[in-house]
Amino acid sequence: MIEKKKLRECAAGFLFILPNFTGFMIFTLLPVCAAFILAFYKWDILTAPQFIGLGNFTRLFTDKAFWNSFYNTLILMTGIPLSMAASLFLALMVNKSLRGIIVYRTLYFFPSICSGIGLLLLWRWIYNPDFGLLNVLLSYIGIDGPNWLGSVFWAKPALIFMGIWTGMGGTNMILYLAALQGVNPELYEAADMDGASNWRKFYHITLPMISPTTFFIFTMSIISGFQGSFDSVFIMTGGGPAGSTTNLSFHIYRNAYELFNMGYASSMALVLFAIVLVATLINWKYGGKKVTY
Amino acid sequence: MSFNTVKKILLYIFMTILAIGMLIPFFWMVSTSLKDGNNVFEFPPKWIPNPIKWSNYAEVWEVVPFAAFALNSFLLALCVTCGQVLTSAFAAFSFARLNWWGRDKVFFAYLATMMIPGAVTMIPLFLLLRYLGWIDSYKAIIIPGIFSAYGTFMLRQFFMGLPTELEDAARIDGCNLWEIFWNVTIPLSKPALATLSIFTFLGNWRNFQWPLIVLQTSEKMTLPVGLAYFMGEHSTKWNLLMAGSLMSIVPLVAIFLIGQRFFVKGIQLGGVKG
Numbered sequence: 001m002i003e004k005k006k007l008r009e010c011a012a013g014f015l016f017i018l019p020n021f022t023g024f025m026i027f028t029l030l031p032v033c034a035a036f037i038l039a040f041y042k043w044d045i046l047t048a049p050q051f052i053g054l055g056n057f058t059r060l061f062t063d064k065a066f067w068n069s070f071y072n073t074l075i076l077m078t079g080i081p082l083s084m085a086a087s088l089f090l091a092l093m094v095n096k097s098l099r100g101i102i103v104y105r106t107l108y109f110f111p112s113i114c115s116g117i118g119l120l121l122l123w124r125w126i127y128n129p130d131f132g133l134l135n136v137l138l139s140y141i142g143i144d145g146p147n148w149l150g151s152v153f154w155a156k157p158a159l160i161f162m163g164i165w166t167g168m169g170g171t172n173m174i175l176y177l178a179a180l181q182g183v184n185p186e187l188y189e190a191a192d193m194d195g196a197s198n199w200r201k202f203y204h205i206t207l208p209m210i211s212p213t214t215f216f217i218f219t220m221s222i223i224s225g226f227q228g229s230f231d232s233v234f235i236m237t238g239g240g241p242a243g244s245t246t247n248l249s250f251h252i253y254r255n256a257y258e259l260f261n262m263g264y265a266s267s268m269a270l271v272l273f274a275i276v277l278v279a280t281l282i283n284w285k286y287g288g289k290k291v292t293y
Numbered sequence: 294m295s296f297n298t299v300k301k302i303l304l305y306i307f308m309t310i311l312a313i314g315m316l317i318p319f320f321w322m323v324s325t326s327l328k329d330g331n332n333v334f335e336f337p338p339k340w341i342p343n344p345i346k347w348s349n350y351a352e353v354w355e356v357v358p359f360a361a362f363a364l365n366s367f368l369l370a371l372c373v374t375c376g377q378v379l380t381s382a383f384a385a386f387s388f389a390r391l392n393w394w395g396r397d398k399v400f401f402a403y404l405a406t407m408m409i410p411g412a413v414t415m416i417p418l419f420l421l422l423r424y425l426g427w428i429d430s431y432k433a434i435i436i437p438g439i440f441s442a443y444g445t446f447m448l449r450q451f452f453m454g455l456p457t458e459l460e461d462a463a464r465i466d467g468c469n470l471w472e473i474f475w476n477v478t479i480p481l482s483k484p485a486l487a488t489l490s491i492f493t494f495l496g497n498w499r500n501f502q503w504p505l506i507v508l509q510t511s512e513k514m515t516l517p518v519g520l521a522y523f524m525g526e527h528s529t530k531w532n533l534l535m536a537g538s539l540m541s542i543v544p545l546v547a548i549f550l551i552g553q554r555f556f557v558k559g560i561q562l563g564g565v566k567g
Binding site (some may be wrong): 006009010012013014016017019020021023024027028029030031032034035038045090093094096098104107108109110111113114115116117118119121122123124125126128130131133136139165169171174175178226227230231234235248249252253256257262265266268269270272273276277 | 301304305308311312315316317318319321322325333334335336337338380381383384386387388391392393394396399402403406408409410411412413414415416417418419420421423436437439440442445470474498499501502505506516517518520521524531534535537538539541542545546549556557560561
């Protein structure tokens with residue numbers, strides 16, 4: 001009798017998961033396996049695929065365009081610590097129990113809600129060298145602003161700044177807010193009795209107590225930093241000028257859907273996966289030690 | 294005035310300046326969207342346009358198939374959301390409440406695929422859909438979109454956190470698994486389901502790269518892709534581009550205002566990126 005019941009539960013389990021699992025097999029698992037195989041081929045869709053063994057990977061190592069995109073990705077990721085600090089700063093501000101603080105919280109969260117192509121178009125207009133908001137504001141204080149998106153030097157900082165503005169009041173601020181509210185107030189009271197200054201309280205109580213959240217935010221930022229930002233590069237600069245904003249995800253896109261180097265693009269995607277994996281492991285090993293909670 | 298009151302006032306002033314700083318781009322957007330084409334390229338620019346061209350908003354609909362863009366985005370996001378929430382709920386119930394051979398190994402496979410960057414799966418998926426002849430059709434967006442490891446994972450965790458007493462009581466009353474699922478588990482999961490629905494809908498509404506790759510005729514495009522197309526076709530008509538962008542942001546704001554409480558909940562439930 002017990003065996004029959006177990007079998008029935010097994011059958012039910014299979015049935016419930018069948019639609020989802022079928023889709024998972026066809027549209028997730030199958031492509032993942034295919035990506036590994038595709039990376040060893042050269043294929044431009046029009047002709048037949050050619051097996052070239054490790055050819056794509058060796059090409060990768062000597063390809064200046066690939067290393068350029070890797071470098072650009074790293075530079076674009078330097079905005080991460082700034083963005084985290086900005087989110088923490090905003091969280092500290094809206095954590096106060098002032099009247100109407102919820103209004104400020106919502107206002108700061110607002111830009112991240114609007115994220116999307118519409119917002120990117122706005123920023124493209126803001127960065128317009130002659131009539132855009134930024135250079136207009138700079139002209140009020142007598143500065144002649146550069147051609148932000150058209151300058152090899154300024155394009156990446158422009159993207160970084162836009163990213164920070166959009167994201168600083170977003171998810172990370174909410175996460176930090178929750179973390180701040182979870183810190184035991186008795187710790188602060190004890191510090192007050194010892195006469196600690198605000199800075200000391202922040203550095204020795206707040207920061208360590210929220211370190212798990214900091215670690216989480218940093219980990220997720222690193223992962224999405226390596227793989228993401230396709231939309232902004234596509235809309236704002238198209239990878240230029242002179243390839244100075246082409247990051248890994250844009251480079252892979254261009255190789256796959258504009259140049260039709262299917263095998264090569266697939267190999268780059270796998271290398272990207274490896275990079276994310278290694279970065280996450282390094283972060284886990286060394287960053288994990290910094291979590292003092 | 295006490296020192297504390299002065300401090301409070303200064304704090305309010307500072308926070309207000311910060312808020313203005315965050316919102317100035319939006320004022321600029323509205324200002325540009327109401328300008329006449331010639332006034333856009335005026336220096337120094339006027340913040341309040343003269344004349345105020347409300348007609349820009351109507352013109353956007355004529356210059357590009359904006360109605361098609363918006364409708365496509367809405368219908369596709371709706372279909373994917375319904376499909377995804379349903380299949381994820383069924384699968385999550387199976388993972389959380391049922392015992393079957395290979396269950397944990399399969400779940401581990403789901404988790405493992407979540408770590409893989411989208412770029413890895415997109416290329417073979419594109420080739421597969423091309424082979425099936427689904428390119429430039431909505432099938433290419435809806436059907437792969439319905440199956441999400443994230444949704445399954447999130448709901449599984451939530452189901453596992455539900456108390457089993459109600460389900461046990463239903464079982465004693467003679468309900469089969471299907472009835473337990475529909476009449477006990479689902480009603481108890483309304484917050485999680487609502488949160489998942491909102492985030493799935495928003496994520497699909499905003500999705501750019503995949504529809505860009507997969508859709509080719511302009512009438513089939515979703516709003517993000519359509520806006521990029523708009524930018525390509527009319528790159529200097531900033532007044533119209535800003536009007537179009539503003540209209541594309543309005544639904545996001547509306548959803549946020551209606552479902553505000555789900556946003557914080559969603560972030561807590563699974564570190565979902567808003």
